[in-house]
Each structure stands twice: as structure tokens, then as C-alpha cells.
Amino acid sequence: MIHIYGEKMFIFSGQIDLRKESPRLLKTPINAYLPFGMGPRNCVGSNFATIEVKLAFSMILQRYAFTLSPSYFTTHPQHGVQIVLHAL
């Protein structure tokens, strides 16, 4: 899913609280996923890092399409999700 590194990844990032938007996420503890930490000493580079990842993804998506690899068969991607890139 394209939003892996977008806002949807951040249940609570300090700026966006997606629990307000999704009933499913309401059940998720506020501290379940904090890649940049939380509170007064959270990551000062979080906005920069998020923008950079979005930029990199958008550059990749301008050049490639994705399909799931035929070897991907589980709903629990313990070892990552294998994808096949198709040059556009």
C-alpha cells in the first residue's frame, strides 16, 4: 500500500491523530507505534524524514509500477512483502 510511509503509518505523530478518523484505530493504544518517539524530546528530524521518504516514494512511483510477487502468499508478512517492480 502506498501509504506505508505516509500519514497512515503514524497513528499518532504529534500532529495527526488518525484515531479520530478510523474506528479500527480507536482500539489501538496511543503508544503502539512511535517511530520518532514522543513528547518534548521526540525526533526533531521527523518532519524532514517523513517528507524525504514521501519524495523518494513519489520518485519511484513515477518510474515503476508494483505487483505482489507470486511468492507472496500470507496475510502476515513476517519476512516482508515481496513485490515485483515494472518499469513504466
Ligand code: HEM
Ligand atoms: C526515518 C528517520 C528517523 C527516525 C525513525 C528517527 C527516530 C528518532 C527517535 C526514535 C528519536 C528519539 C526520540 C525520543 O527519545 O523520544 C530521535 C531523536 C532525534 N532525532 Fe531522529 N529519526 C529519524 C531521522 C532524523 C533526522 C533526518 C534528523 C536530523 C536531520 C534527526 C534528528 C534527531 C535528533 C536531533 C534527535 C534528538 C532529539 C532530542 O533528544 O531532543 N532524526 N529520532
